[in-house]
Amino acid sequence: MTDTTTDVTEHDEYDEYGEHDEHDEHAGPESPEAAEILASARLCVDPELRRAIDSLPGAMRRIARYHFGWEHADGSPAAGHAGKAIRPALVLAAVRALGGDQAMAVRAAAAVELIHNFTLLHDDVIDRDATRRHRPTAWTVFGEPDAILAGDALQALAQLLLAEDPHPGAPAAAARLASCVVELCAGQQADGALERRGPDEVTLDECLAMAEAKTGALLGCACALGALYAGAGRSEVEALDGFGREAGLAFQLIDDVIGIWGDPGHTGKPARADLAARKKSLPVVAALASGTPAAAELAELYGRPSADGDLDRMAHAVETAGGRDWALLHAGDRMSRAINQLAGAVPVPEAAGSLLALAEFVTRRTH
Amino acid sequence: MTDTTTDVTEHDEYDEYGEHDEHDEHAGPESPEAAEILASARLCVDPELRRAIDSLPGAMRRIARYHFGWEHADGSPAAGHAGKAIRPALVLAAVRALGGDQAMAVRAAAAVELIHNFTLLHDDVIDRDATRRHRPTAWTVFGEPDAILAGDALQALAQLLLAEDPHPGAPAAAARLASCVVELCAGQQADGALERRGPDEVTLDECLAMAEAKTGALLGCACALGALYAGAGRSEVEALDGFGREAGLAFQLIDDVIGIWGDPGHTGKPARADLAARKKSLPVVAALASGTPAAAELAELYGRPSADGDLDRMAHAVETAGGRDWALLHAGDRMSRAINQLAGAVPVPEAAGSLLALAEFVTRRTH
Numbered sequence: 001m002t003d004t005t006t007d008v009t010e011h012d013e014y015d016e017y018g019e020h021d022e023h024d025e026h027a028g029p030e031s032p033e034a035a036e037i038l039a040s041a042r043l044c045v046d047p048e049l050r051r052a053i054d055s056l057p058g059a060m061r062r063i064a065r066y067h068f069g070w071e072h073a074d075g076s077p078a079a080g081h082a083g084k085a086i087r088p089a090l091v092l093a094a095v096r097a098l099g100g101d102q103a104m105a106v107r108a109a110a111a112v113e114l115i116h117n118f119t120l121l122h123d124d125v126i127d128r129d130a131t132r133r134h135r136p137t138a139w140t141v142f143g144e145p146d147a148i149l150a151g152d153a154l155q156a157l158a159q160l161l162l163a164e165d166p167h168p169g170a171p172a173a174a175a176r177l178a179s180c181v182v183e184l185c186a187g188q189q190a191d192g193a194l195e196r197r198g199p200d201e202v203t204l205d206e207c208l209a210m211a212e213a214k215t216g217a218l219l220g221c222a223c224a225l226g227a228l229y230a231g232a233g234r235s236e237v238e239a240l241d242g243f244g245r246e247a248g249l250a251f252q253l254i255d256d257v258i259g260i261w262g263d264p265g266h267t268g269k270p271a272r273a274d275l276a277a278r279k280k281s282l283p284v285v286a287a288l289a290s291g292t293p294a295a296a297e298l299a300e301l302y303g304r305p306s307a308d309g310d311l312d313r314m315a316h317a318v319e320t321a322g323g324r325d326w327a328l329l330h331a332g333d334r335m336s337r338a339i340n341q342l343a344g345a346v347p348v349p350e351a352a353g354s355l356l357a358l359a360e361f362v363t364r365r366t367h
Numbered sequence: 368m369t370d371t372t373t374d375v376t377e378h379d380e381y382d383e384y385g386e387h388d389e390h391d392e393h394a395g396p397e398s399p400e401a402a403e404i405l406a407s408a409r410l411c412v413d414p415e416l417r418r419a420i421d422s423l424p425g426a427m428r429r430i431a432r433y434h435f436g437w438e439h440a441d442g443s444p445a446a447g448h449a450g451k452a453i454r455p456a457l458v459l460a461a462v463r464a465l466g467g468d469q470a471m472a473v474r475a476a477a478a479v480e481l482i483h484n485f486t487l488l489h490d491d492v493i494d495r496d497a498t499r500r501h502r503p504t505a506w507t508v509f510g511e512p513d514a515i516l517a518g519d520a521l522q523a524l525a526q527l528l529l530a531e532d533p534h535p536g537a538p539a540a541a542a543r544l545a546s547c548v549v550e551l552c553a554g555q556q557a558d559g560a561l562e563r564r565g566p567d568e569v570t571l572d573e574c575l576a577m578a579e580a581k582t583g584a585l586l587g588c589a590c591a592l593g594a595l596y597a598g599a600g601r602s603e604v605e606a607l608d609g610f611g612r613e614a615g616l617a618f619q620l621i622d623d624v625i626g627i628w629g630d631p632g633h634t635g636k637p638a639r640a641d642l643a644a645r646k647k648s649l650p651v652v653a654a655l656a657s658g659t660p661a662a663a664e665l666a667e668l669y670g671r672p673s674a675d676g677d678l679d680r681m682a683h684a685v686e687t688a689g690g691r692d693w694a695l696l697h698a699g700d701r702m703s704r705a706i707n708q709l710a711g712a713v714p715v716p717e718a719a720g721s722l723l724a725l726a727e728f729v730t731r732r733t734h
Contacts, residue, residue, distance in 0.1 A: 057553035059560065122519060126512040145493040145559055148515060149552040152489060152522065156548035159526045163542035171538060175530035181523035185516040186424035192512055193426065 034361035037354050041089035041109065042082075044102070048110040049082075052157050063150035067121060067138045080135065086362060087112045087222040093354035094226020094240050097346045105229035107165045108173050112222045114158035115177060119184050119218075121151035126188065155181065169228040176228065180221035187213025194280055199288055199302045207285045208249070216248030219362075223355070232345070239345035246338035247359040253331035254363050256281035257324060260315050272311040278302055282330075287323030294321035335363060401728035404721050408456035408476065409449075411469070415477040416449075419524050430517035434488060434505045447502065453729060454479045454589040460721035461593020461607050464713045472596035474532045475540050479589045481525035482544060486551055486585075488518035493555065522548065536595040543595065547588035554580025561647055566655055566669045574652045575616070583615030586729075590722070599712070606712035613705035614726040620698035621730050623648035624691060627682050639678040642685075645669055649697075654690030661688035702730060 053064045065071040069080025088109035092102040123129070124137040125144050131137060139147035162174040190210040194202050223244035227237040259281055262271030274281050284302075288295050298317040301310055318324060338359055346352040420431045432438040436447025455476035459469040490496070491504040492511050498504060506514035529541040557577040561569050590611035594604040626648055629638030641648045651669075655662050665684040668677055685691060705726055713719040 056549060059556045060549065060553055118519075122515055126515060146556055148489055148493060149556045152485075152519070153549050153552040155519065155522055156545045156552070160542055160545035160549070163538055163545055171530055174541065175527055178523045178527035178530055182423060182427065182520050182527070185520040185523070186427055189426045189513055189516045 033353075033357045037093060037357060038084050038086065038089050038361075041092050042085040044092060045085060045088040045106055045109045045113060046082075048106045048161075049113060052110060052114065052161055056153055056157065059146065060150050060153045063121075063138055063142050063146055064117075064154060066141065067117060067150065069133060069135070073136075073141045080133065083116075083133065085113065086358065087116050087218060089358055090219060090222040090244060090355070091226040091229070093358055094223045095230045096226075097342075097351045097355050098227050098230035098232045098236060098240075099351070100226070100230025100232075104167055105169075105226060107161045107167070108170070108225045108229050109222075111158040111161045111173075111177060112218070112225060114154045114161070115181060115184075116218060118151045118154035118158070119181075119188070121147050121154065123188055125151075126192070167229060169225075169231065173225045173228045176221055176224055180217050183213045183217040187211075187215075187217065190214075197280075199278075199280060199284070199299055202280050202285055202288075204282070204285050204289050207280060207282055211252040211282065212245060212249055215252045216245035219248035219251075220244035227345070236345040239341045242341040243338045243345075243355065243359070246334045246341060247362060250331045250334035250338065250359075251362045253282055253327045253334065256283055257327050257331075260284070260318060261324070272315060275311050275314045276306065283318050283323035283327040285323075286326040287318040287321035290321040290323070292321045294318075331363065335359065400720075400724040404460060404724060405451050405453065405456050405728075408459050409452040411459060412452060412455040412473055412476045412480060413449075415473045415528075416480060419477060419481065419528055423520055423524065426513065427517050427520045430505055430509050430513055431484075431521060433508065434484060434517070436500060436502070440503075440508045447500065450483075450500065452480065453725065454483050454585060456725055457586060457589035457611060457722070458593045458596070460725055461590040462597045463593075464709075464718045464722050465594050465597035465599045465603060465607075466718070467593070467597025467599075471534055472536075472593060474528045474534070475537070475592045475596050476589075478525040478528045478540070478544060479585070479592060481521045481528070482548060482551075483585060485518045485521035485525065486548075486555070488514050488521065490555055492518075493559070534596060536592075536598065540592045540595045543588055543591055547584050550580045550584040554578075554582075554584065557581075566645075566647060566651070566666055569647050569652055569655075571649070571652050571656050574647060574649055578619040578649065579612060579616055582619045583612035586615035586618075587611035594712070603712040606708045609708035610705045610712075610722065610726070613701045613708060614729060617698040617701035617705065617726075618729040620649055620694045620701065623650050624694050624698075627651070627685060628691070639682060642678050642681045643673065650685050650690035650694040652690075653693040654685040654688035657688040657690070659688045661685075698730065702726065 049068070050070070053061060053068065053070075055061075056064060062071065062075060066073060068082040069078055070082070072078045091105055091109040091112055095102045095105045120132065121138055124132060125139045125147050129137055130140055137147075138150065142150070158177065159174060162170045162177065187210055190206070191214055194206060194210060220241040221244070224237050224241035227240040232240070256274065259274030259279065260272065260283060262273075274284070284298070287298055288302075294317045298314060298321060301314045301317065339356070342352050342355060346355070416435070417437070420428060420435065420437075422428075423431060429438065429442060433440060435449040436445055437449070439445045458472055458476040458479055462469045462472045487499065488505055491499060492506045492514050496504055497507055504514075505517065509517070525544065526541060529537050529544065532540075554577055557573070558581055561573060561577060587608040588611070591604050591608035594607040599607070623641065626641030626646065627639065627650060629640075641651070651665070654665055655669075661684045665681060665688060668681045668684065706723070709719050709722060713722070
């Protein structure tokens with residue numbers, strides 16, 4: 001990140017929500033295709049999103065418009081951006097990949113984006129995060145009660161868009177999106193519960209399951225909704241869901257590596273941020289579970305306040321215990337699984353191109 | 368209330384949510400018909416509700432089961448009751464009133480009850496209420512984050528029930544319920560905003576609009592969903608919505624009168640509770656708007672800490688300024704409108720019997 005006001009609180013949001021909005025500003029050279037796909041999805045979904053938000057009653061509308069970066073706190077227009085639209089882009093790309101007409105799936109894409117933003121509003125309250133997308137979070141501006149209520153209203157609005165959509169895929173999409181919300185809630189709950197436990201009381205399987213629920217589920221749901229709107233059969237829909245989930249897990253693994261070792265040349269995210277916060281990220285938990293002497297050292301360092309040089313010692317211990325290698329290998333494995341799932345449902349490589357470009361975009365910081 | 372542990376915080380929940388659960392224990396003599404209708408609705412909807420809740424992942428399920436009174440905080444079974452099931456009873460009674468088969472509308476009834484309980488979970492967090500249905504509120508037991516997430520999951524679960532319901536009325540019901548949630552959120556937001564303003568900065572129209580959104584909307588929606596599940600036309604659906612809304616407003620007006628003058632012989636609710644809390648209830652706002660000397664006295668008393676006898680002076684001022692008479696007359700007027708709406712859609716009085724009994728039940732404390 002180039003913003004010098006960035007603090008640890010702001011970084012956490014990126015880890016936790018797969019929402020590394022700043023990166024698109026720097027993404028051009030690496031992924032012109034993904035950047036084009038995202039810009040096109042934003043153009044496509046924004047009018048629907050704005051129409052939906054503008055249908056909300058006064059105060060709810062104002063909070064939502066602030067959260068999306070369309071207004072300042074005083075209600076004056078803002079040119080801020082509402083995130084990278086990865087989830088709407090996945091919906092639309094999945095529709096195209098399965099031979100559907102993406103113009104018919106704009107409501108579904110907007111619904112997924114509304115659900116994503118409902119969870120951001122609530123998670124910021126829950127995690128006491130003060131900054132999102134370079135601005136004060138909604139609850140710091142409007143108070144916790146109104147931020148909670150605006151989140152509730154966005155969840156309802158997402159379901160309203162689908163319930164009023166005459167598209168034959170809409171009812172199944174509504175059910176799938178509602179199920180996904182339950183999974184997102186469980187994932188966010190598990191995240192809090194895992195963070196409250198001791199570092200040696202958390203298993204890797206639990207952390208992977210949490211990351212899948214919290215990050216993978218909505219990416220998978222976005223792809224599945226695209227498949228439903230393309231009229232795909234059950235196996236294609238499940239394969240697309242699997243593609244999004246696996247790519248989401250790969251993203252989370254990479255993001256966790258960056259949270260320790262950083263990627264300053266690319267994103268500016270400072271190294272060691274997750275270690276300073278004692279986050280039970282996937283490389284850390286893998287290292288702790290390794291049964292090595294480095295694992296014991298890491299557990300000891302994680303259990304006490306940091307002295308000078310401790311953060312570097314922790315990073316070294318995670319690496320020595322194999323946590324970094326495991327995370328990178330596992331991320332690669334998840335991407336392979338994602339690609340396999342996609343290949344099963346979309347045999348023509350050209351048709352799958354946009355989905356692959358998006359998956360590579362969200363995990364590209366490996367390269 | 369006969370429970371001596373009852374405190375002001377607990378009373379507030381009754382005013383705010385139309386959720387005066389205790390009363391059914393004492394309701395037998397006055398309304399045997401309503402008591403039977405409610406008991407029958409509870410029996411009808413509970414299996415569907417329990418099945419839905421049991422489909423939630425671990426922690427979400429546990430919080431929901433606690434909130435519904437089915438489990439203690441430690442997860443052991445509890446025989447507590449989950450409220451009076453007024454909203455499910457309205458759904459089922461509306462189906463019957465319009466000649467539908469109530470057995471086909473059980474999911475819709477459960478969905479409405481889930482939405483009601485989602486709002487209770489969040490409103491308790493927002494209002495810092497510590498007690499509901501004689502037990503510590505979920506957020507005091509499980510923490511605010513998990514109570515927020517459990518509420519989110521219940522909203523999603525309600526929509527999931529409707530999205531998976533093959534009944535032809537389900538899609539329109541889903542849209543209507545989602546719109547209603549937006550209205551409930553706006554109503555709760557308005558309630559907080561009105562309470563933060565000075566007593567002379569709040570108009571009666573604003574308070575009535577807030578009460579309609581917060582209390583009337585879901586009662587209206589319950590009736591409208593029943594009409595949709597009976598296959599009724601648009602005008603019947605709107606009339607049933609109007610019936611529930613008007614009855615909900617009548618309830619709120621009566622409840623606000625009880626919050627000042629009490630009804631100790633019946634409910635045990637102590638007189639003056641809303642005055643002690645400086646609540647901008649409808650009789651108070653009507654009194655303040657009267658332009659009488661008593662209004663000026665009331666405004667002065669509301670603006671400073673209470674001395675001995677001040678609560679009685681306030682009650683007297685509200686009465687002298689006409690606030691009590693206005694509220695009771697207006698409640699009667701709303702009930703008349705409710706009955707007219709119902710008569711337009713259900714011309715056969717026998718068919719409307721259950722709906723009328725329920726409407727009289729929720730407002731019966733006038734008699």
